[in-house]
Amino acid sequence: MAGIPEARDPHSDDAPSGLHGRPADLPPRRVLVTVASRHGATRDIARAIGDRLETGSAGVAAGLLAVVLPVEQRPDPRAYDAVILGSAVYAGRWLEPAREYAAAHAAGLRTKAVWLFSSGPIGYPPFPPDEPHDAGPLRQVTGALDHQVFPGRLDKQLLGFGERAMVTAMRAPLGDFRDWDAVRNWADAIAQQLTRSWAVAR
Numbered sequence: 001m002a003g004i005p006e007a008r009d010p011h012s013d014d015a016p017s018g019l020h021g022r023p024a025d026l027p028p029r030r031v032l033v034t035v036a037s038r039h040g041a042t043r044d045i046a047r048a049i050g051d052r053l054e055t056g057s058a059g060v061a062a063g064l065l066a067v068v069l070p071v072e073q074r075p076d077p078r079a080y081d082a083v084i085l086g087s088a089v090y091a092g093r094w095l096e097p098a099r100e101y102a103a104a105h106a107a108g109l110r111t112k113a114v115w116l117f118s119s120g121p122i123g124y125p126p127f128p129p130d131e132p133h134d135a136g137p138l139r140q141v142t143g144a145l146d147h148q149v150f151p152g153r154l155d156k157q158l159l160g161f162g163e164r165a166m167v168t169a170m171r172a173p174l175g176d177f178r179d180w181d182a183v184r185n186w187a188d189a190i191a192q193q194l195t196r197s198w199a200v201a202r
Helices: 041-055 057-062 096-104 135-142 161-170 180-201
Strands: 029-036 064-070 082-090 113-119 146-150
Touching: 029 041, 029 096, 041 057, 041 064, 041 082, 041 113, 041 180, 057 064, 057 180, 082 096, 082 180, 096 135, 113 135, 113 180, 135 146, 146 180
Parallel strands: 029 064, 029 082, 082 113, 113 146
Antiparallel strands: none
16 A cells, blocks of 8 residues: 555465464454544554554464454444454544444444554644543443554645645644554554453453
């Protein structure tokens, strides 16, 4: 994908046969990565997380299959083994479709392993440094294990008239501040947690 540095495939030549190096008789574990994105930057982060879950060493060991979908499609979390829910942040809040999804599927989400992520801070160092205002309530509603904030991207050409006026008035820094190493490291940590919990459950 353009703009996302390619991650090295960690598969070894002597990996066991079967899907992603797992024994062929074990089905893949399905992880839903669903996101609300206004201008595409947060959607790119979701895709990078999904890619890493499938190609990172921990994800390979767990046999993860990542499905990346916009929250507007209203995917049912009960059809998946784990869920990662994310949103772009504007004025300190998640986008409304993501908030509505969390509320509508709260019961199903609380039966799964859930992680949340936000994308929005810009500049060096990223500003604002705080979590979105609704991060705490969203963690409570979903029973999420963790919430991660990633820097975002601000491309003036993608903004509407009102957004451009606000960016100009605030003198907000323009550019792509997304940290792909941080995104992949977080995905690896999630895959490791899933690997450990599922190994105990077997």
